[in-house]
Amino acid sequence: MELPEPLVPAARVLFAQRLPLAGRYAQLLATDGVVRGLIGPHEAARIWERHLLNCAVLGEIIPDGSSVIDVGSGAGLPGIALALARPELAVVLVDSLARRTTFLTEVVGALDLTERVSVIRGRAEELAGRFAPADVVTARAVAPLDRLAAWCLPLTAVGGRLLAFKGAGAADEIAVHRAAVGRLGGGTPVIRRCGTGLLDEPTTVVEVVRERAASPAGRRTGGRRVTR
Numbered sequence: 001m002e003l004p005e006p007l008v009p010a011a012r013v014l015f016a017q018r019l020p021l022a023g024r025y026a027q028l029l030a031t032d033g034v035v036r037g038l039i040g041p042h043e044a045a046r047i048w049e050r051h052l053l054n055c056a057v058l059g060e061i062i063p064d065g066s067s068v069i070d071v072g073s074g075a076g077l078p079g080i081a082l083a084l085a086r087p088e089l090a091v092v093l094v095d096s097l098a099r100r101t102t103f104l105t106e107v108v109g110a111l112d113l114t115e116r117v118s119v120i121r122g123r124a125e126e127l128a129g130r131f132a133p134a135d136v137v138t139a140r141a142v143a144p145l146d147r148l149a150a151w152c153l154p155l156t157a158v159g160g161r162l163l164a165f166k167g168a169g170a171a172d173e174i175a176v177h178r179a180a181v182g183r184l185g186g187g188t189p190v191i192r193r194c195g196t197g198l199l200d201e202p203t204t205v206v207e208v209v210r211e212r213a214a215s216p217a218g219r220r221t222g223g224r225r226v227t228r
């Protein structure tokens with residue numbers, strides 16, 4: 001999957017010496033990812049702009065050496081893009097569907113990322129306590145903020161952060177779900193823009209710091225069945 005010329009400067013900044021590996025990942029997404037239903041056929045032409053670069057800029061707000069859990073990783077976005085851009089991160093890719101985790105395992109092997117990246121099949125709400133909470137939990141799932149917080153904050157260390165990809169309606173969503181996020185142990189959600197000055201359209205991320213354990217009401221909210 002050829003990197004469009006206008007995106008070369010940003011890609012070089014974000015992936016540095018690993019840009020050839022990012023190119024290999026783009027090719028896997030545009031071929032196997034499409035054939036196996038993990039990437040829409042119309043997305044292949046904008047793999048770099050809409051997916052790889054959009055995800056890699058998240059590394060701007062992740063501290064060095066952090067542990068990261070990517071919930072609902074799907075085709076590896078943002079988890080694999082982050083692992084390529086920030087090779088010192090320890091990344092766990094979580095997804096509930098076997099066809100996705102099979103693809104993720106193949107990609108991690110093909111890109112020689114096995115030392116710092118692992119794949120786990122399971123539902124986020126069933127994984128709390130199975131491994132150490134992470135410094136950062138990412139989510140690019142299309143779901144309301146209260147539901148994302150219910151899935152992800154239990155996997156986040158106290159003092160760690162949930163980073164949820166959102167769009168233009170992020171402020172309205174925060175207003176609706178701020179109280180629910182608080183019951184789930186999260187602090188006040190904050191909007192962050194990643195890639196400003198690097199991408200034509202910076203990535204909008206909602207950041208929630210896990211301040212404490214969930215209240216009983218929050219735990220009931222977190223118990224709803226999810227599909228990611």
